[in-house]
Amino acid sequence: MNKHVSILVIGGGPAGLAAGVSAYKAGIKDVLIIERDVRLGGILNQCIHNGFGLHTFKEELTGPEYAARYISQVEELGVPYRLATIVTDLQLSDDGHTKIVTTMDEQGGLTVYEADAVILAMGCRERARGALNIPGERPAGIYTAGTAQYFVNLEGRMPGREVVILGSGDIGLIMARRMTLEGAHVKLVAELQPYSGGLKRNIVQCLDDYGIPLMLSHTVVKIHGDKRLTGVTIAEVDDKLSPIPGSEKFYECDTLLLSCGLLPENELSGQLGVNLSPVTFGAVVNESLETSVPGVFSCGNVLHVHDLVDYVSEEATAAGKHAAEYIQSGIVESAEGGSDEKVTRVITDGGVRYSVPSLLRADHMADLTTIRFRVGAVYKDVDVVTYADGRELARLHKRVMAPGEMEQLILRKSDLISEGVPSEYRITIENKAGQ
Amino acid sequence: MEHKELICINCPMGCMLSVDIDDNGEMTVTGNNCPRGDVYARKELTNPTRIVTSIVKVTNGELPVVSVKTKEDIPKDKIDAIIDELKDISVEAPVLIGETILKDVAGTGVDVIATKNIGRV
């Protein structure tokens, strides 16, 4: 017999926890959070450094402490959850209304749930393949930075002593400091791009504090060692990112950490037929964080990669609330707007790579909608400008914008629709140097 | 007159701060988006401090280590001494989040506390 639940949340990381709590508080008690790990908290369990929660709690917490705040809300409210249980399959019923969720627990026991709404909160995983564009066998000693973080912070094991890090994503920067403190010698961080993928504060606190060089426009061109890594060859790259002949230099090391970005974990969303963005690899969502499949919502890193867990919680709280409204309204509408409803598409250009949400249904919008986006390059002294069908809505001066930092703007509904519902809401960057 | 550039690490905005120091040592901070940037710049140039996070060994716990932090920020030049003291100790599970793991670490007057619950097995 299949079990029925109103809202099923896939993933018990910060996104899933906040979504579950929010849906529960909005009146849907029949929520269930499914987490494949043996504990709640997601990736935060291994992020033992501080810097979480400044926005939400006005104090600087470590990852596990931040997670604990939400876990205790889940416990106190009695929001139901299952641990050590993985969602293996996600389908729609024949009538398209019910989401059929198959889970497997540690003993291999299968349970099939029939859910009215599903919140996707599966997080992301690290880009491993493709990060190292070098053919051939891989000796031992090459890890993603997140795997090393797990070894060091949850198991107390060091992956190696002489370390080179490829990619300047935040996890790599954090691990440069962590491994240095644990007695390893981190020789350098090489970054293919001419800018860092991580937050500035992490470059200061994790590299500069320890004298670890950040080599921009550099990459690994050769891996040395048969069984165990013995070193890497690093070369400078030109503006087309191709290695410059003659710039190669050998560095002896027993460990290479890869920190080349994160990818939303959307295999399940794909099974369900959720439309995915070719830019973020997360779902295409509307103002209610609802995907192209009605009653399926997405939030956190599975939607788009966040650098700040505070925003993950904020977004997930909104997703939980919208999922509860979906259940309470009892009306099944198309997430892309009813046939007679005018939908505004959010267009991004001029250096803005994507936005979340990317569809706005005016009828469903609250007074204020948060729009998050990222830029594709580093910009200095520019204006972020928004237009509704060509009419300028807002202009915001920015001293610096960088791909590593998520931007957000708050859209006032009354501004958007003051001259009727536009078909297009555009976010762009103007006044780039010299223009 | 001296000029220094630094990046505020108090929040992920990472504001670029410019500090002008006149001949009397008076500092003028610009580039900060909030007052904390001003405070940070002054402190970073006179007495830089950091919160230290690390792990401590646990016996009979569901995990072999527990994550910890200094309860307050400590002088930057004490980081190594703190990490060394933490390597030498171990605690018995269960460990509760917020529990004091080590008092007055490395003579800083600051305690080290657990940042995670570790159940006993």
Ligand SMILES: Cc1cc2nc3c(=O)[nH]c(=O)nc-3n(C[C@H](O)[C@H](O)[C@H](O)COP(=O)(O)OP(=O)(O)OC[C@H]3O[C@@H](n4cnc5c(N)ncnc54)[C@H](O)[C@@H]3O)c2cc1C
């Ligand atoms: C290795 C790594 C390290 C990171 N380190 C930092 C950091 O130091 N600082 C920082 O600010 N941010 C860090 N991040 C970003 C961080 O992921 C976000 O800040 C935040 O944790 C995202 O929350 P989330 O709930 O969306 O995802 P997660 O925390 O990843 O949680 C997703 C959860 O879903 C579960 N799950 C996935 N698929 C299934 C399934 N099929 N069935 C059941 N459960 C499932 C996972 O087990 C996981 O618990 C890191 C990310 C990664 C991948």
Ligand code: SF4
């Ligand atoms: S000055 Fe304020 S806003 Fe800017 S980084 Fe520092 S704390 Fe953040």
